[in-house]
Amino acid sequence: MDELISLGLPTVAGLTVPVADAESLTDPDLAMAAVELLQQLAGRRLAHGERPMLVRLTASAPVPVAGLPPDLPVVGLAPHNRDAVMKVIARDRVLHEVWGTMLRSIGEHGLGVAGAAMDDLMFDVTDPCEQVPALLELIAAEAQAPFPDDPAGQLAVAARAMLARWQTPRAKRARRTQKLPADLPLALHVQALVLGPWDLSGFGTATSRDPETGAFRPTGTFYRGVRRSAPRPPRPEDLSAVPGGAGLLESALLTLEQHFAAPAALDFELRDGELALLSARPERAAGLAAVRLAVDLVNAGARAERAAVRQVRPADVQELLHPQLRLTGTETELVRGLPASAGAACGEMVLSSDAAVSRAAEGVPVVLVATETTPADLPGLLASAGVITAAGGLASHAAVVARGVGVPAVCGAGGLRIDAASGTATAGDRTLCEGDMVALDGRTGAVYTGQVEISAARPPRELETVLGWADTLRKLGVRANADTGRDARTAVELGAEGIGLCRTEHQFLGERLPLIRRVILAADPEAERRALDALAEAQREDFRELLRGTGSRPVTVRLLDAPMHEFLPAPGRAGDAEAEERAEELREANPMLGVRGVRLALLHDRLYPAQAEALFGAWLDVRAEGVEPELEVMIPLVSLPEELTAAARQVRAAAEAVAARAGIDVSAVPYRIGSMVETPRAALLAGELARTAQFLSFGTNDLTQLTYGFSRDDVERRVLEPYVAGGLLAASPFERLDADGVGALIEIAVQRARAVRPDIKLGLCGEHGGDPASIELCDRLGLDYVSCSPGRVPVARLAAAQATCAAQEGRTP
Incomplete structure (x- = not known):
């Protein structure tokens, strides 16, 4: 109330008796002084005049607590003066009921009448007009003292009743269940209750922001009559029913928003068309409301742009970029897994990639459900509205592909059992058949049965305003992981400054899988050459689309890096x-640590040159169109500096060959050669790598896996969830970058690489590149950029700005 008054807002006239003095209000002499002071404050006498005034007694505690004694709202009615009472009651149709409820409470807790006797009376006498005289008679017959006629006496006994009710065994038990002291004290508030005509009076609650749009618009509920705690609450109406309209509340809500720097909520009364506030509080801004409020506060001069950027949570931005399930609370949850790719989807359950493609071609939204996915399932993933896997984790094939193409995904739903032969999926005692409807929330990992409504993504124009402010503040660059021209265009539209990771193995998924399979299984050098020619031709086409989508920005292309089992039939x-026979010879016991990355390239020494020639040829193609991307060729899974030296030699030779065929000097093709740091040894030898590498990019998915000795596809559900639940880990290290282990390796690599090559460009392109806490760590470690999936680029832009602000202010984001 002090804040409301200091802000110049209209309030109910009243006074507060603080906790140390609350008992004093039970003294009739002091109660009389309170009544006289209240009459002076309100400028009215009790129960007199055209707008008669009564007294309302309310209570509050020093801390938030459920179970405060209900208001006693009509103190001051004189029972002996029936004519005066009826004149007052005529102002409000429900005062008889309110008066009866108040008498019931005062009789039991203030005057010693048995509660059972009063309950019996109110059960037998149901007409509120008859209850009041009957209650007064019962009190006169059985109370320790009669119900007082004078307002001061009524206030004193009301205070006694309220304090006594607070000390009942039931009330003390309620406080103990809230982990609050049983002797928690009360303050009492004596407020003026000015009555007015029914059609111009009432009470209600209002908030400043529309819950659907997040725009500033008073929203809430209005009730006719006197604010009260009654067995039969009044019928609610919306704020359009407020006499004078919801516009009466706009000025107060706008003032409170700028004061709180948050959406405001208030309780109000309206008496004869005059507004008075009873209380106000800030509310947590989320989603649309958070973003629009931040911009509104800056436009109003109440906040600086920097403060607005700090105010919006990355989770609010994420929410606005993806569709969401519109849950009603009646949904049936089937299973819960890992939130692998944000967004929501609902559709027919299909259990194979072929079924997904077939049903989607008929215009039916489908959700692909599988134990896990492989590169051959790419067409089904692209055709599906969402994907659910029983196995795998946040870095599994399904999760990575889904994030890359913007498909909602839940992975590692271990309670799901899939029987493709019978066309069923079972979780617990529920079995679904192919064609049944399922819905998934890629933000929470929940999967539901049946049809669930989807709310479309609705990023407001204010979001780009906030992100523009963020871009002026952040030090970290933000790129995207993109494998196709479509992904690159999406990333650039969302504010990516370039492509930080193109995973060329993803260009061989689906129908192009045979191209790389023919290289690996080639029976002789000539067969391998023909296979590589076909591969290079296809890659050149893909690279052209990627470079066009990126424009004249940096693009980092990682040469082939995939475990052998993803390519073998x-x-x-x-x-x-x-x-x-050749395929069987190539199968590995642990393909994630087998012949992949640079190791495969050095065993097939024409593989990387073929890819590099395709890339440089594509660059020449798009240069002719006026597009000149900055090429960065990245060698993956390096552990030996000699591996990088050999692979870099292959790339340079490819550049020279392309330039010679084009009749230009090789210096006309701008490219850098760098390495992906995925192994602990590479991090420790970053100084040696920097003698060859012009940039290093930390692949934190594999670096985390190898640092911990975790198989990321196996441990997320079976190990990491129990570890997090048991407090062994604060979060999955595949979700949030591990500062103590993986972060320490990155820090060592940064120092050693820059000691050899001070201008070396250092980035991060693992899944951590879109996680706000991980971005903050990258900012502290001094990286130049992070790269994340296209859909997380806006989140990364905001988080990077908040990390910079926090570092400058010496505090945590």
Whole structure:
């Protein structure tokens, strides 16, 4: 109330008796002084005049607590003066009921009448007009003292009743369940209750922001009559029913928003068309409201742009960029997994990639449900509205692809059992058949049965305003992980400054999988050459689209880096006996640590040159169109500096060959050669790598896996969830970058690389590049940029700005 008064807002006239003196209000002499002071403050006498005044007694505690004694709102009615009472009651249709409820409470807790006797009376006498005289008679017959006629006496006994009710065993038990002291004290508030005509009076609650749009608009509920705690609450109406309209509340709510720097909520009364505030409080801004409020406060001069950027949470931005389930609370949850890709989807359950493609072609939204996915499932993933896997984690094939293409995904739903033969999926005692409706929330990991309504993504124009302010503040660059021209265009539209990771193996998924498979399974050098020519031709086409989508910005292309098992055919599917034998020879016990990355390239020494020639040729193609991206060729999974030296030699030779065929000097093709730091040894030898590498990018998915010794596809559900629940880990290290282990390796690598090459460019391109806490760590470690999936670029832009502000202010974001 002090704040409301200091802000010049209209308030109910009243006075507060603080906790130390609350008992004093039970003294009739002091109660009389309170009544006289209240009459002076309000400028009215009790129960007199055209707008008669009564007294309302309310209570508050020093801390938030449920179970405060209900208001006693009509103190001051004189029972002996029936004519005066009826004149007052005529102002409000429900005062009889309110008066009866107040008498019931005062009789039991203030005057010693048995509660059971009063309950019996109110049960037998249901007409409120008859209850009041009957209650007064019961009190006169059984109370320790009669109900007082004078307002001061009534106020004193009301205070006694309220304090006594607070000390009942039931009230003390309620406080103990809230982990509050049983002797928690009360303050009492004596307020003026000015009555007015029914059609111009009432009470209600209002908030400043529309819950649907986040725009400034008074929203809430209005009730006719006197504010009260009654068995039969009044019928609610919306604020359009307020006499004078909701506009009466706009000025107060706007003042409070600028004061709180948050959406404001208030309780108000309206008496004869005059507004008075009873209380006000800030509310947490989220989603649309958070972003629009931040811009409104800056436009009003109440906040600086820097403060507005700090005010919006990255989670609010994430919420606005993806569709959300519109939950009603009646949904049936089928299973819960890991939130692998943000957004929401609802559709028919399909259990194979082929079924997803077929049903989607008919215009039916589908959700692909699988134990796990492989590169061959890419067409189904692209055709689906969402994907659910029983196995795998946040860095599994399904999760990475889904994030890359913007498909909502839930992975690692371990309670799900899929039987493709019978066309069913079972979780607990519920079994769904292919074609049944399912819905998933990629933000929480929840999967529901049946149809669930989807709210479309609604990023407001104010979001780009906030992100523009963020861009002027942040030190970290923000790039995107993108494998196709479509992904690159999406990323650039969302504010990416370039592409930080193009995973070329993703360009061989689906129908192009045979291209790389023919290289690996080639029976002789000539067969390998033909396979590489076909591969290079396809890659040149893909690279052209990628470079066009990126524009004249940096683009980091990682040469082939995939575990062998993602490319090999299933047993019996190689095509002929010789190919089957070669495939069997290439199968590995631990493919994530086998022949992948630079190791595969050095065993197939034409592989990386073919990819590099395709990239440089594509660059020449788009240069002719006026687009000149800055090429960065990245060698993956390096552990030995000699590996990088050998691969870099292959890339340079490819550049020279392309330049010679084009009749230009090789210096006309701008490119850098760098390495992906995915192994602890590479991090420790970053200084040696920097003698060859012009940039280093930390692949924190593999670096985390190898630092911990975790198999990321196996441990997320079975190990990491129990570890987090048991307090062994604060969060999954695949979600939030591990500062103590992986972060320490990155810090060592940064120092050693810059000691050799001070101008080396250092970035991060693992999934952590879109996590706000990980971005803050990257800012502290002095990286130049982070790279994340396209849909997380706006989140990264905001988080990077908040990390910079926090570092400058010496505090945590």
